Amino acid sequence: xxxxxxxxxxxxxxxxxxxxxxxxxxxxxxxxxxxxxxxxxxxxxxxxxxxxxxxxxxxxxxxxxxxxxxxxxxxxxxxxxxxxxxxxxxxxxxxxxxxxxxxxxxxxxxxxxxxxxxxxxxxxxxxxxxxxxxxxxxxxxxxxxxxxxxxxxxxxxxxxxxxxxxxxxxxxxxxxxxxxxxxxxxxxxxxxxxxxxxxxxxxxxxxxxxxxxxxxxxxxxxxxxxxxxxxxxxxxxxxxxxxxxxxxxxxxxxxxxxxxxxxxxxxxxxxxxxxxxxxxxxxxxxxxxxxxxxxxxxxxxxxxxxxxxxxxxxxxxxxxxxxxxxxxxxxxxxxxxxxxxxxxxxxxxxxxxxxxxxxxxxxxxxxxxxxxxxxxxxxxxxxxxxxxxxxxxxxxxxxxxxxxxxxxxxxxxxxxxxxxxxxxxxxxxxxxxxxxxxxxxxxxxxxxxxxx
Ligand SMILES: [Zn+2]
Ligand SMILES: [Zn+2]
Numbered sequence: 001x002x003x004x005x006x007x008x009x010x011x012x013x014x015x016x017x018x019x020x021x022x023x024x025x026x027x028x029x030x031x032x033x034x035x036x037x038x039x040x041x042x043x044x045x046x047x048x049x050x051x052x053x054x055x056x057x058x059x060x061x062x063x064x065x066x067x068x069x070x071x072x073x074x075x076x077x078x079x080x081x082x083x084x085x086x087x088x089x090x091x092x093x094x095x096x097x098x099x100x101x102x103x104x105x106x107x108x109x110x111x112x113x114x115x116x117x118x119x120x121x122x123x124x125x126x127x128x129x130x131x132x133x134x135x136x137x138x139x140x141x142x143x144x145x146x147x148x149x150x151x152x153x154x155x156x157x158x159x160x161x162x163x164x165x166x167x168x169x170x171x172x173x174x175x176x177x178x179x180x181x182x183x184x185x186x187x188x189x190x191x192x193x194x195x196x197x198x199x200x201x202x203x204x205x206x207x208x209x210x211x212x213x214x215x216x217x218x219x220x221x222x223x224x225x226x227x228x229x230x231x232x233x234x235x236x237x238x239x240x241x242x243x244x245x246x247x248x249x250x251x252x253x254x255x256x257x258x259x260x261x262x263x264x265x266x267x268x269x270x271x272x273x274x275x276x277x278x279x280x281x282x283x284x285x286x287x288x289x290x291x292x293x294x295x296x297x298x299x300x301x302x303x304x305x306x307x308x309x310x311x312x313x314x315x316x317x318x319x320x321x322x323x324x325x326x327x328x329x330x331x332x333x334x335x336x337x338x339x340x341x342x343x344x345x346x347x348x349x350x351x352x353x354x355x356x357x358x359x360x361x362x363x364x365x366x367x368x369x370x371x372x373x374x375x376x377x378x379x380x381x382x383x384x385x386x387x388x389x390x391x392x393x394x395x396x397x398x399x400x401x402x403x404x405x406x407x408x409x410x411x412x413x414x415x416x417x418x419x420x421x422x423x424x425x426x427x428x429x430x431x432x433x434x435x436x437x438x439x440x441x442x443x444x445x446x447x448x449x450x451x452x
Contacts, residue, residue, distance in 0.1 A: 026070070029065040061089075117174070150196045151182055160263075163244070279300070388431070
């Protein structure tokens with residue numbers, strides 16, 4: 001029985017593209033007593049692997065916390081795999097606002113001590129005595145109440161690109177750090193104020209609200225389903241968004257836009273920007289915000305030091321990293337002296353710029369490609385590629401895409417081609433085709449035709 005991934009991320013990305021099926025990005029969590037987390041984990045892996053479900057999932061004796069990508073057509077079958085467990089009957093699946101077929105490229109289910117690393121000793125307070133859940137409309141109403149204090153229970157790099165207007169955004173890297181800070185700050189308001197909290201998907205507030213009730217706060221509220229669910233509701237119900245900017249998410253997208261407001265700056269040049277990236281240097285991998293111009297100039301690096309390093313031969317790069325504790329830096333998530341425009345703690349509630357309207361997701365999907373065949377050889381000197389056609393047909397004038405793990409995705413218009421050693425304008429299944437390719441391609445790169 002297969003209980004672990006057998007494909008690399010690159011292979012998976014190609015398979016997803018070839019399947020051409022629309023995928024949904026979603027998340028959910030449930031607190032429950034799980035007797036045997038290891039068995040629970042293996043059972044889920046077997047059931048989900050069959051459905052081509054991907055994602056990052058934590059299971060523990062206290063429950064399950066999942067971020068996933070699944071083919072849209074398998075949604076109901078997927079839900080059925082959850083509902084075999086009593087504690088997940090009718091569970092709310094938080095669907096993302098923007099879907100990306102590549103949001104997850106592996107199915108990773110890990111058994112952990114806890115489903116959120118909250119660092120709390122749950123024995124000391126009643127974790128079931130939680131705050132009042134609010135839907136988007138109710139949440140908006142309570143934010144208008146002058147007696148309300150709203151707290152963001154996410155980390156500094158998350159609130160920097162988007163948060164609720166007027167929220168307290170603790171300058172913390174972990175959820176655990178934020179609890180005592182807020183407790184101190186609001187010491188004198190335990191009875192007279194509404195303590196309203198939110199996080200990405202609602203899970204952190206389940207514990208935080210119980211913690212604050214235990215600390216003596218009388219009026220504790222939490223956003224049901226977090227920002228993800230709030231965004232769905234304001235769209236569906238035509239409500240005003242009191243959240244501005246982007247919702248940071250923990251998958252390959254690194255964020256989904258909620259409003260057009262850009263509230264953060266490129267960490268390198270200061271221009272309005274809210275696109276997170278990881279430093280190109282594998283020995284650094286710092287999470288930071290970088291605009292397209294700086295990305296081009298710095299080759300996706302966070303500093304000139306890292307830029308120098310990525311131009312070294314690989315062996316030297318590895319030698320530099322060896323024995324060094326880079327983990328600390330990797331998880332420092334966006335704090336480095338070389339980032340001049342990094343902000344945390346108190347954050348602006350005003351828009352610095354307006355984002356260009358993102359392409360409608362449906363529009364993006366409309367750009368369809370059809371798999372034609374694969375690369376058999378590349379004649380380096382002549383810059384000519386040899387392909388075999390396995391599906392459909394190829395015509396001169398077609399817009400084509402050559403794709404592979406090393407090649408990436410390269411588009412070009414096919415002008416002249418040789419089919420079975422003679423010049424021709426059409427190639428059919430079984431034909432061997434050569435044409436000029438101005439970049440190096442690899443054996444087994446895929447050849448697609450782009451149809452709009
Ligand atoms: Zn910049
Ligand atoms: Zn770096």
